[in-house]
Every structure is written in structure tokens, then in C-alpha cells.
Amino acid sequence: MKYTIACVFAHPDDESFGPSGTLIKLAAKGNDVYVITATKGQAGQSSDKIIKGDLGAHRVKELEKACRIMGIKPPILLDFFDGTLNEHQMPLLKKSILRKLQRITPDIIIIYEKGGISYHLDHIAVTKAVLLLSEENKIKPKKIYYFGISKELSILLGRQNALDESKLAKIDVSDVYETKIAAMKAHGSQEKDYLRIIKRFEDMKEQAHGKHYEYFSLAKTTLLHLNYPEADLLEGL
Numbered sequence: 001m002k003y004t005i006a007c008v009f010a011h012p013d014d015e016s017f018g019p020s021g022t023l024i025k026l027a028a029k030g031n032d033v034y035v036i037t038a039t040k041g042q043a044g045q046s047s048d049k050i051i052k053g054d055l056g057a058h059r060v061k062e063l064e065k066a067c068r069i070m071g072i073k074p075p076i077l078l079d080f081f082d083g084t085l086n087e088h089q090m091p092l093l094k095k096s097i098l099r100k101l102q103r104i105t106p107d108i109i110i111i112y113e114k115g116g117i118s119y120h121l122d123h124i125a126v127t128k129a130v131l132l133l134s135e136e137n138k139i140k141p142k143k144i145y146y147f148g149i150s151k152e153l154s155i156l157l158g159r160q161n162a163l164d165e166s167k168l169a170k171i172d173v174s175d176v177y178e179t180k181i182a183a184m185k186a187h188g189s190q191e192k193d194y195l196r197i198i199k200r201f202e203d204m205k206e207q208a209h210g211k212h213y214e215y216f217s218l219a220k221t222t223l224l225h226l227n228y229p230e231a232d233l234l235e236g237l
């Protein structure tokens with residue numbers, strides 16, 4: 001059985017720095033995996049490297065490369081400007097996301113948790129737009145997942161743990177860890193960020209006996225009788 005999975009994120013790199021291991025595994029099993037990215041990341045810093053020309057166009061190329069590495073579909077870009085997503089943009093943001101989701105009709109949608117993981121306002125706005133579309137019954141996927149970080153890591157970072165521990169999906173992505181790192185490194189302009197995150201992954205892996213996990217919690221579902229914690233996002237479908 002082949003399913004369609006769509007992530008809705010704000011910036012190029014959110015997919016790779018986020019749930020890329022899970023996406024790699026889902027795509028490798030023959031599922032259609034899409035990433036909808038609301039902005040081109042124009043406002044992102046380009047580390048210390050000099051990017052010739054338009055940073056947004058450069059970052060879209062990096063995103064395309066990351067998608068190829070992950071084995072997922074080419075990215076779907078919306079045309080919002082990095083750093084501008086907020087309440088004023090909400091009607092337009094919802095409309096743009098809806099148009100893309102209506103075409104893909106995903107079984108599963110993945111969004112950042114309500115705090116946007118890093119409290120970035122663009123992340124929070126994109127998550128809210130998808131939740132509103134669901135509440136208004138404009139989209140009806142079988143499952144909507146929040147992607148987030150583990151309870152242990154949120155304590156370490158001094159952040160509020162936004163994932164619902166009673167509806168957790170903990171995905172072991174150890175077997176595709178190297179591919180995940182390669183997808184992250186496709187975002188060369190964001191080197192500073194990925195080096196910091198990879199360092200953290202390595203520390204966590206050490207504590208987890210060489211294992212690497214990605215954490216989600218179920219935000220909405222049309223399915224009954226799900227057992228938690230899930231070890232695969234396709235459980236119950």
C-alpha cells in the first residue's frame with residue numbers, strides 16, 4: 001500500500017534539520033513524500049560563505065538537492081517572504097497551503113509543533129494555518145503530526161516540551177542517519193546551523209547507545225484504535 005505524506009514548513013532546511021530521517025524511510029518504502037515550503041529563506045543568514053546573487057534562489061537549489069538526497073518529490077514552494085509570516089498573512093497563507101494540499105491529498109500531514117520548535121514566528125504561523133484548515137474541515141488527512149524534540153532535549157535546551165507524551169510517535173532513524181546528515185549538509189548556506197545541530201545529534205546518539213530517533217505527536221486523526229507510542233507514522237492506516 002502506497003501513501004502520500006506532506007510536510008508543511010516555513011523555510012528551506014526545516015525539512016532536513018527536522019524529520020528528514022522519517023521522510024527518507026517513508027520514501028524508501030515507495031510512498032509519495034512532499035515538502036511544501038512557504039518561503040525561500042531569503043532572510044536567512046548565509047553563514048560565512050559568500051552567496052553570489054539571490055540568497056532565496058540559492059536556498060531553493062539547496063532544498064532541491066536535499067529532496068533528491070532524501071529520495072522524496074521535488075519541493076513545492078509558496079511565494080512568501082522569509083520572516084513575514086504572521087496573523088496578517090494568515091488568510092493568504094491558508095489559501096496558498098490549501099491549494100497545494102488539495103492537489104496532493106495527503107494521507108498524513110507533518111507540521112512543526114505549536115511552538116515552532118525554536119519559537120520562530122514563521123514556523124508558528126505555518127503550523128497554525130494547517131491546524132485552522134483542518135478545524136474548518138477544508139483538509140481531511142487521516143493523520144496530522146506535530147514534529148518536535150524529545151522531552152529530554154527540551155529540558156536540556158530549557159524549552160517547553162510541546163509534544164503530547166500520551167500520543168507520541170518515536171521513530172528510529174538510525175539506519176538512515178548518514179543520509180539525513182547528507183540532506184542537512186545540502187543546505188550549505190546554513191552551515192553554522194547544521195554544524196551546531198549535528199554536534200547535538202552526536203551527543204544524543206552517544207547517550208542513546210548509537211541510536212537516533214525523531215519525535216512526533218499526533219495532533220489530529222480520523223482513525224480510531226491507535227496504540228501509543230507509535231514506531232511508524234503509517235500505523236493504523
Ligand SMILES: [Zn+2]
Nearest residue numbers: 010011014120
Ligand atoms: Zn525554519
